[in-house]
Amino acid sequence: MDFTVSEEQSAIINSVDKFLAQNLSPLDQIQYDKKETAPYHLMPKLAELGLFGMPFPEEYKGSNTNWDTIGLIQEHMGEKAYMAASLLNRTLGFGGMAILEFGNNDQKNQLIPKIIAGKMLFSLALSEPGAGSDAGAIVTKANKISSNTWCIKGHKVWVSDAAESKYIIVACRTDPNSKGHKGISLFLVKPDTPGLIMTKTQKVGTNWMPSYELTFNDVELSSEYLLGNENSGFTHLMTILHFARASMAASVTGLAQRAVNIALDHTKQRYQFGKPLSENQIIRHRLVDMQLRVDQSRLMAWYLAWMIKENKECLRYAAEAKVIATETLNFVTDAGMQILASAGYDSDSEMQRIWRDGRLYTFGEGANEIQRNIIAKEIFV
Numbered sequence: 001m002d003f004t005v006s007e008e009q010s011a012i013i014n015s016v017d018k019f020l021a022q023n024l025s026p027l028d029q030i031q032y033d034k035k036e037t038a039p040y041h042l043m044p045k046l047a048e049l050g051l052f053g054m055p056f057p058e059e060y061k062g063s064n065t066n067w068d069t070i071g072l073i074q075e076h077m078g079e080k081a082y083m084a085a086s087l088l089n090r091t092l093g094f095g096g097m098a099i100l101e102f103g104n105n106d107q108k109n110q111l112i113p114k115i116i117a118g119k120m121l122f123s124l125a126l127s128e129p130g131a132g133s134d135a136g137a138i139v140t141k142a143n144k145i146s147s148n149t150w151c152i153k154g155h156k157v158w159v160s161d162a163a164e165s166k167y168i169i170v171a172c173r174t175d176p177n178s179k180g181h182k183g184i185s186l187f188l189v190k191p192d193t194p195g196l197i198m199t200k201t202q203k204v205g206t207n208w209m210p211s212y213e214l215t216f217n218d219v220e221l222s223s224e225y226l227l228g229n230e231n232s233g234f235t236h237l238m239t240i241l242h243f244a245r246a247s248m249a250a251s252v253t254g255l256a257q258r259a260v261n262i263a264l265d266h267t268k269q270r271y272q273f274g275k276p277l278s279e280n281q282i283i284r285h286r287l288v289d290m291q292l293r294v295d296q297s298r299l300m301a302w303y304l305a306w307m308i309k310e311n312k313e314c315l316r317y318a319a320e321a322k323v324i325a326t327e328t329l330n331f332v333t334d335a336g337m338q339i340l341a342s343a344g345y346d347s348d349s350e351m352q353r354i355w356r357d358g359r360l361y362t363f364g365e366g367a368n369e370i371q372r373n374i375i376a377k378e379i380f381v
Contacts, residue, residue, distance in 0.1 A: 094124045158211050
């Protein structure tokens with residue numbers, strides 16, 4: 001592994017940094033959170049920087065960027081403006097890589113250019129009232145009612161950006177005789193499809209990323225909206241989540257670094273008992289512990305990105321990177337809230353928003369308990 005940041009990588013990072021400083025400040029992000037919406041309008045502008053084209057081959061006018069560079073950029077965006085990093089992650093992790101890996105030629109030719117142009121946001125409808133970490137418990141069904149038509153009936157919960165996306169990737173059981181992870185297929189569903197009802201969900205955090213409960217009342221789809229092979233959806237999902245977890249590990253590490261920076265700045269400016277908090281040894285050691293965790297998370301995220309770049313098997317390391325990054329974020333924001341005290345408890349505080357948002361990531365995109373099961377299965381052989 002080479003830890004040297006190249007001139008090309010530095011140039012991209014500097015361009016992204018300048019753009020985010022001008023268009024998505026910490027204060028802007030607080031306002032988006034209060035308005036319960038994300039800066040979706042920035043996606044075409046982020047596309048002009050080449051960000052949405054990074055993982056795609058040149059035949060689709062992508063830049064075919066290596067994942068170590070993608071991870072570096074996502075980490076940087078996570079630190080500077082996590083909302084922008086999240087839009088990038090969900091576009092590429094949930095949708096872009098799914099289309100590239102499993103889409104047919106028509107789907108690739110139609111959708112990838114729009115993804116690269118920043119005109120295509122995706123959401124993933126996997127969780128159900130009785131199927132969270134246990135994806136094999138999915139009961140939403142897609143029945144074939146003709147040679148070219150499917151009918152979806154069921155219920156999905158915690159679907160982020162469902163109304164705001166161009167397509168929702170919906171996991172359905174297509175083989176009624178199968179159980180567990182077998183017999184699941186993926187479909188591309190437009191939010192305005194007849195029979196699809198959405199109800200917004202109120203949350204503790206990530207209010208800038210709207211979540212919805214979906215009801216499919218006999219939603220009919222042409223077979224052209226089947227994504228990947230019939231009854232192979234779970235295998236496809238695992239591949240999608242590998243990329244999503246790599247993206248999450250990088251950007252959440254950046255977000256954790258942001259929390260450390262906020263706490264550090266506060267200790268230099270806040271005076272108690274005639275001296276800045278930064279001169280208190282207990283505070284200094286706490287900040288050291290916070291930075292130690294972030295540095296460990298960064299190394300794991302880089303290692304995972306390198307493994308993806310080298311096309312190595314990374315099931316275990318994707319799980320490890322996800323666990324370390326998300327638990328690091330919870331650790332540093334909890335410590336940061338204690339250091340900032342009432343200043344962090346203010347509703348206009350950036351620390352409290354990161355603290356609230358961070359609670360999602362230890363169970364979102366695969367609960368950390370499940371990730372530990374994956375790791376255990378790999379090491380206990």
